[in-house]
Amino acid sequence: MSKKTMLSRLSMTAALVVLAIHPIASAAALQRPTPPLPPVVKMPPVPILPPMPALQAMPPMPVLQAMPSIPALATPPALPPLPAFPALATLPVFPPLPALPALEPRGGIGFEFVEMPQRDTRRKQVEREVAAGGRLVMLATSSADIRVVTTTGDTVRIAVDLEYWSNDQEWMTTVDEEFDIEVDENSRRITFEPTSMPNLGRQNWFERMFSSRRVSFELDVTLEVPAGTPLTLENRYGDITVENIGGPAHINNTSGAVEIVGAVGDVTVDNRYGDVTATDIEGDLDLNVTSGALTIDSVTGDADITNSYGDVELRNVGGAAVVKVTSGAVTAEEIGGRTRIYGSYGDIVARSIGGPLEIEVTSGSVTIRSARQGVELRISYGSIEVEDVTGDFESRGTSTEGSVRRVSGSLRMENSYGDLLVEDIGGTVVIDNQSGGVTVNGAGGDTRISASYAVVRASRINGALEVEGTSMGVRADDVSGAIDVRTSYEGVTLRNVGGAITVVNQSGSVTVTGLWGEALTARHSIDTSYDNIAFDFPAAGGTPTFQIETTYGQITSDFEGSREERGSRQLMQSAPGASGASITLTARSGSISLRRR
Numbered sequence: 001m002s003k004k005t006m007l008s009r010l011s012m013t014a015a016l017v018v019l020a021i022h023p024i025a026s027a028a029a030l031q032r033p034t035p036p037l038p039p040v041v042k043m044p045p046v047p048i049l050p051p052m053p054a055l056q057a058m059p060p061m062p063v064l065q066a067m068p069s070i071p072a073l074a075t076p077p078a079l080p081p082l083p084a085f086p087a088l089a090t091l092p093v094f095p096p097l098p099a100l101p102a103l104e105p106r107g108g109i110g111f112e113f114v115e116m117p118q119r120d121t122r123r124k125q126v127e128r129e130v131a132a133g134g135r136l137v138m139l140a141t142s143s144a145d146i147r148v149v150t151t152t153g154d155t156v157r158i159a160v161d162l163e164y165w166s167n168d169q170e171w172m173t174t175v176d177e178e179f180d181i182e183v184d185e186n187s188r189r190i191t192f193e194p195t196s197m198p199n200l201g202r203q204n205w206f207e208r209m210f211s212s213r214r215v216s217f218e219l220d221v222t223l224e225v226p227a228g229t230p231l232t233l234e235n236r237y238g239d240i241t242v243e244n245i246g247g248p249a250h251i252n253n254t255s256g257a258v259e260i261v262g263a264v265g266d267v268t269v270d271n272r273y274g275d276v277t278a279t280d281i282e283g284d285l286d287l288n289v290t291s292g293a294l295t296i297d298s299v300t301g302d303a304d305i306t307n308s309y310g311d312v313e314l315r316n317v318g319g320a321a322v323v324k325v326t327s328g329a330v331t332a333e334e335i336g337g338r339t340r341i342y343g344s345y346g347d348i349v350a351r352s353i354g355g356p357l358e359i360e361v362t363s364g365s366v367t368i369r370s371a372r373q374g375v376e377l378r379i380s381y382g383s384i385e386v387e388d389v390t391g392d393f394e395s396r397g398t399s400t401e402g403s404v405r406r407v408s409g410s411l412r413m414e415n416s417y418g419d420l421l422v423e424d425i426g427g428t429v430v431i432d433n434q435s436g437g438v439t440v441n442g443a444g445g446d447t448r449i450s451a452s453y454a455v456v457r458a459s460r461i462n463g464a465l466e467v468e469g470t471s472m473g474v475r476a477d478d479v480s481g482a483i484d485v486r487t488s489y490e491g492v493t494l495r496n497v498g499g500a501i502t503v504v505n506q507s508g509s510v511t512v513t514g515l516w517g518e519a520l521t522a523r524h525s526i527d528t529s530y531d532n533i534a535f536d537f538p539a540a541g542g543t544p545t546f547q548i549e550t551t552y553g554q555i556t557s558d559f560e561g562s563r564e565e566r567g568s569r570q571l572m573q574s575a576p577g578a579s580g581a582s583i584t585l586t587a588r589s590g591s592i593s594l595r596r597r
Contacts, residue, residue, distance in 0.1 A: 121165045122172065128181050129157045130190050137225050138191045138232040144219040145256075146235055148242040151224040158192050158224075164217035171215065174198045194221065228264065239274070248283065257292075266301075275310070284319070293328075302337070311346070320355065329364075338373075347382075356391075366402075374409065383418075392427070401436070410445065419454065428463070446481065455490070464499065473508075480517070491531070500524060505531075509590075512536060513597065521581055529588040536597040537581065544581040546594060548572040553591035 132154045139146065139158070151157065160181055166172050175198065184191040197217060219238070225231065227246035236254040248265030251258055257274040260267060260281075268286045269276055277295045278285055284301035287294060294312045296303060302319035305312055308326040320337035323330055329346040332339060338355035341348055344362040351369040359366055360378040367385045368375060374391030377384065384402030386393065392409035401418030404411065410427035413420060419437040422429060428445035431438050437454035440447055446463035449456050455473040458465055464481035467474050473490035476483060482499035485492055488506035498517035501524045503510050509531040512524075520541035526533055532553070537544055548555050549571050555563070557572060564571045585592050 120172075121163060122176065124162045124164070124176065124179055126160045126162075126179070126181050126194075127158065128183055128192065129155055130183060130185060132156045132190070132226050132229060134229075135185070135187070136189045136230045136232060137223070138189060138234075139221070139223055140191065140193045140234045141219070141221060141238075142196065142235065143217075143237040144194070144221050144235060145238045146221045146223065146233060146240045148223045148225065148231060148233070148240075148245060150227045150244055150246060152226075154226055156190060156223070156225050156229070159222045160194050161220045161222075162217060164197075164215075166213070166215045168213045168215070171198060171213075175217075192223070194219070230265070393425075411443075482522070501526070503527065505529075507531060509533070510535075514538075515541065515581075519581070523582040523584075525584045527586045528590060530590060531587070532590045533585050533587050533592045534595070535583065535585060535593065536595050537583070539596050542580045543574070543578045544583050545574045545578045546572075546583040546585070547574070548585045548592050548594060550587045550590060550592050552589045553587055555592050555594075557594040558596040559594060 137156055158181060162179060164172070164175055178198070179195045182193045182195065184193070225245060229245060229247045231242065231245055231247060231249045233240055233242075233249070233251045233253070235252070235256065237256060238253075239256045240251060240253050240258045242249055242251070242260040242263070244262035246262065246264045248267065249260060249263050250268045251260065252270045253274065254272045255274060256271075257276070258269055258271050259277040260269065262280045264282045266283045266286070267278060267281050269278065270288045271292060272290045273292065275293045275295075276287055276289050278287065278299070279297045281299045281301075285296065285299045285303045287296070287305045287307070289307045289310065291309045292307070293310045294305060294307055296305070296314045296317075298316045300318045303314060303317045303321045305314060305321070305323045307324070307328055309328060311329045312323055312325055313331045314321060314323060314335070315333045317334070318336045321332060321335045321339045323332060323341045323343075325343045325346060327345045328343070329348070330341055330343050331349045332341060332353070333351040335352070336354040339350065339353050340358045341350065342360045343364055345364060347365045347367070348359055348361050349367045350357060350359065350371065353371045354373070356373045356376070357368065357371040358376045361382060363381045365383045365385070366377060366379055368387065368389070370388045372390045375386065375389050375393045377395035378397070379395065379400050380398040382400055384395065384397070384400060384404070386402070386404040387406055389407040389409075392411070393404060393407045394412045395414070397413070397415040397418070399417045400415050401420065403421040403423070404413070405423045407424070408426040410429070411422060411425045412430045413422070414432045415436060416434040417436055418433070420431060420433055421439045422431065422441070424442040425440075426444045429440055429443045429447040431440070431448070432450045434451065435453050436451065437456065438449050438451050439457040440449065440459070440461070442460040444462050446466075447458060447461050448466040449458065449468075451469040451472050453471045455475065456467050456469065457475045458467070458479065459477040461476070461479040461481070464483070465476055465479045466484045467476075468486045470487070471489045472487045474485050474487055474492045476493070476497070477495045479496070480498040483494055483497055483501050485503045485505070487508065489508055491509040491511070492503055492505055493511045494501060494503075494513070496514040496516065497512070497519050499519055500522035501512060501519070503526045505528040507530045508528060510526050510528050511534045512526070513536040515538055520538065524535075526535065543559060546559065546561065548557065549569065552568050553570070555570050555572050559574060561572050561574045583594070585594065
């Protein structure tokens with residue numbers, strides 16, 4: 001028997017013995033009696049600990065003795081002077097830098113520095129001719145400068161001059177083989193469209209900025225049309241010039257200037273990021289521009305102008321004009337019809353306006369010279385200067401100051417926080433100006449003024465004068481009609497008045513001199529406090545009837561009458577038999593003087 005077989009049999013025998021013994025051992029364990037548990041032993045009680053003895057006080061700390069003084073440090077010896085540095089050697093002269101290469105345009109895309117000798121610039125010219133037949137001519141292109149002129153005959157001719165370069169030879173070959181002018185025509189229209197320049201494949205911004213591939217091209221287009229041909233142009237990234245086409249035109253351009261001269265018919269221009277010039281237009285003109293200056297001269301019809309971020313100059317318009325501008329100045333001169341100007345953040349000048357003039361502006365000044373059919377003005381945060389208005393003038397303003405001179409009709413103004421000067425108004429005057437002064441010098445009708453915290457001055461008023469305000473002084477001279485003044489905390493001075501006078505003033509003086517006309521027989525009443533009254537009555541007016549009363553003041557009179565004192569009050573009234581004007585003067589805490597002059 002082999003050794004391996006014998007070991008296997010021994011292992012099997014041992015396993016059988018274990019299986020046989022395991023149930024016998026388990027049964028014996030179950031029949032074995034359980035021994036009794038030992039009795040529980042009680043622990044003796046824990047004795048009570050005696051109290052802790054009281055802590056004794058700590059003995060006092062001994063007093064610290066003063067530290068002995070530290071001896072003063074000896075002064076260190078002076079440092080020896082530093083040795084002088086040797087002189088620097090003269091730097092060598094650097095050789096001059098080589099000149100930068102020429103700056104070449106990139107066809108409206110930008111500019112780049114290139115080495116001209118390495119460029120293989122190519123040029124391609126393409127021309128097309130089509131019979132006009134009175135049809136509309138349309139040109140649609142991009143990145144091109146366009147020039148349109150007239151020609152004799154009945155042929156439309158287009159010539160395209162392309163100069164291009166790239167370091168990508170495949171692109172150069174594509175342009176050379178494929179660039180052309182596409183022509184599409186029907187019975188009503190002829191359309192020219194130069195082939196779009198191929199791009200260099202799709203590139204993100206990083207590739208466009210740092211790619212080694214470069215493209216540069218210039219595209220010039222010349223379009224010749226018979227006189228009177230209607231024209232439509234669409235372009236981007238280039239300038240447009242239209243000269244004496246003698247027909248209507250519609251132009252849509254982006255990022256380029258537009259100039260149109262000598263069109264017959266309606267002209268419409270939409271432009272972005274470029275200036276626009278339009279002159280000698282026989283028809284209506286409609287301009288819509290963003291970020292560009294506008295110059296318009298000589299339009300026989302109406303002009304409708306919209307612009308932002310640029311100034312507008314509009315002259316010699318035969319019809320009506322509407323100008324809307326944001327962030328730009330406006331100049332309008334010689335406009336034949338109704339003119340409406342709306343602006344912000346820019347000054348407005350209007351001269352020789354033949355029709356009604358309406359202006360609305362924010363944060364800008366307004367200058368008007370010669371408006372022949374009246375003016376309506378809305379303004380805030382600016383100033384005004386107006387002269388020579390035929391018709392009425394009306395304005396509403398906030399935080400505005402300025403002057404209005406020579407208005408043939410009536411004037412009405414509302415304003416705040418600014419002084420106003422008004423001169424030579426043919427009709428009535430109504431002014432409401434809070435927190436600002438008012439001066440009226442010459443009015444052909446009744447004048448009514450409301451103001452506060454300033455001075456009101458009125459002279460040469462051919463009618464009645466009414467002034468009302470708070471903390472406002474009043475100075476009036478040469479008023480033909482009655483005067484009614486109600487104010488406070490400032491003085492009132494009235495001279496050369498031809499009508500009845502009524503003054504109610506709180507804490508301010510009142511002075512009246514130079515009565516004439518109906519004032520010599522009118523009823524006058526003056527009431528004030530905490531200041532004096534001085535009233536002069538002309539000797540030519542005879543002896544007026546009067547009643548005077550003051551508190552804490554004195555009465556002085558050149559006219560005879562009866563006097564009475566009642567405590568702090570003094571009273572005086574005219575003698576019996578007086579006739580003519582009637583005068584009532586009342587002052588609280590002030591004196592009164594009635595003099596004959």
